[in-house]
Amino acid sequence: MSKTRYNLDLVFANVFFGANFSFYVSLTRNYLDFQQIFMLQVLSAAVFFIPFALFSRYSYRITWRDVGNILIVTLLIVYGWMYMLLWGSSYTTPIDASVIATLGPAFTLIMDHLMHPRKYIGTRVVGVVCALVGAGILILGDGFSLTHGSRAQGNLFVLAAVVAIAVNTVIIKPQLEKLGTLVVMGWYYIIGLAITAPFFWKYIDHVPFLRLPLFAQAELGYILILGTVLPMYLLYRGTEKLTSVHTALYRYIQPVIAGILAITRGQAHFDAANITASVFIFAGVILVVVGYKYYVRHGQLHQAAVFQQDAQQHGVHGAQDQGVWDAHCQRCPRVAVEQAQRQ
Numbered sequence: 102m103s104k105t106r107y108n109l110d111l112v113f114a115n116v117f118f119g120a121n122f123s124f125y126v127s128l129t130r131n132y133l134d135f136q137q138i139f140m141l142q143v144l145s146a147a148v149f150f151i152p153f154a155l156f157s158r159y160s161y162r163i164t165w166r167d168v169g170n171i172l173i174v175t176l177l178i179v180y181g182w183m184y185m186l187l188w189g190s191s192y193t194t195p196i197d198a199s200v201i202a203t204l205g206p207a208f209t210l211i212m213d214h215l216m217h218p219r220k221y222i223g224t225r226v227v228g229v230v231c232a233l234v235g236a237g238i239l240i241l242g243d244g245f246s247l248t249h250g251s252r253a254q255g256n257l258f259v260l261a262a263v264v265a266i267a268v269n270t271v272i273i274k275p276q277l278e279k280l281g282t283l284v285v286m287g288w289y290y291i292i293g294l295a296i297t298a299p300f301f302w303k304y305i306d307h308v309p310f311l312r313l314p315l316f317a318q319a320e321l322g323y324i325l326i327l328g329t330v331l332p333m334y335l336l337y338r339g340t341e342k343l344t345s346v347h348t349a350l351y352r353y354i355q356p357v358i359a360g361i362l363a364i365t366r367g368q369a370h371f372d373a374a375n376i377t378a379s380v381f382i383f384a385g386v387i388l389v390v391v392g393y394k395y396y397v398r399h400g401q402l403h404q405a406a407v408f409q410q411d412a413q414q415h416g417v418h419g420a421q422d423q424g425v426w427d428a429h430c431q432r433c434p435r436v437a438v439e440q441a442q443r444q
Contacts, residue, residue, distance in 0.1 A: 110339035111351040117332040118202075119358030122195035124320040124328065126368050129191035132317045137308060138324060139187050140301040143179060145325040146333065147290035154287025159280045163288075167276050171288050174273045179293040181265025185258045192255025194369035197239050199359035200379050201259045203352045206386050207232040208267035228388025235381030236260055238374055282337040353383065 363369040
C-alpha cells in the first residue's frame with residue numbers, strides 16, 4: 102500500500118487534534134467542567150479500544166513485566182496527558198496550548214537520552230534549547246503567576262502533559278512492538294476506566310447533556326469522536342508505517358488549525374509572545390528532526406563502511422547479498438562475515 106495513505110492519516114489526525122483546543126476552551130468556560138469532558142473522553146475511548154484487547158490473540162502474550170509497563174503508561178496517558186491537557190487548556194488560550202503541544206519531539210529526545218544514553222550531535226542539542234526557550238516565553242509572557250486559573254498556570258499544565266506523552270513514547274515501545282498498537286491501547290483504557298470511573302463518574306452522573314445548546318452538544322460530540330477516538334487511531338496507524346520524523350513535522354498542523362479557529366471565534370489573538378515563542382519552538386523542533394535524520398543516515402553509512410571493510414579483510418565475496426547484509430545489520434559485523442565465510 103502506498104505511503105500516501107499513512108501520510109494522510111497523520112495529516113487528518115493533527116487537523117482533528119488541532120481543532121480540539123478551541124472546543125476545549127469553549128466548553129470549559131461556558132458549559133462544562135473539564136473533569137466532565139475528561140471522564141467522557143476516557144469512556145468513549147474505552148468503548149472503542151477495549152474490544153481490541155479483549156478479543157485479540159496477542160493479549161495472551163502479556164507478561165507481568167508488560168502489565169507493569171502498561172500500568173505506568175496508562176497513568177501517564179490518562180492523568181498525565183489527557184487530564185493535564187484538558188486542565189491546562191481550560192485556563193490558557195488555544196494558540197498557546199497548541200504551540201506548546203508541538204514540543205513533543207524535543208521532550209521525547211530528552212527522555213530517550215536519559216533512559217538510553219548515546220552520542221548526540223550539536224544540532225539536536227541546539228534544537229532542544231531553542232524549543233525550551235520558546236516554551237519559557239509562553240509561560241513567562243504575562244509574568245510568572247501561578248494563581249488559580251492564570252494563563253501561566255494553564256501553559257505549565259499543558260507543558261506537563263507534553264512531558265508525560267514524551268515519557269510514554271519512550272517506555273512503551275517494547276510493548277507496542279510485541280503486542281501491537283490497538284491491543285496496547287485497549288489495555289490502556291481497561292486500566293484507565295478502572296482508575297478514573299471511581300473518582301470522576303460523579304461528574305457525569307445525572308448531568309443533562311442533552312439539555313446543552315445544540316452547538317455545545319456538537320462541540321462535545323466532536324471532542325469525543327473526531328477529537329479523541331478517530332485521531333488516536335489515525336495517529337497510531339500512521340506512526341506504525343512512517344518514521345518519527347513524519348510524526349513530528351505533521352504536529353505543526355495543530356497550531357495552525359487551533360489558531361485559525363481561535364481567532365475566527367474571538368477566543369484569542371496572536372501577540373508578540375505567541376509569535377516569538379512559535380519561531381523558537383518551530384525552529385527548535387525542526388533542528389531536532391534534522392539532527393535525528395542526520396544521526397540515522399550517518400549511522401547507516403558508518404554501518405555500511407564497517408561491513409565492507411570486514412568483508413574485504415575476511416575475503417568475503419558477494420558482500421551485497423541481501424542475506425549477508427541483513428545478518429550484518431542484526432548482529433555483530435564480525436559474526437555476519439564469519440557466517441558468510443563458512444557458506
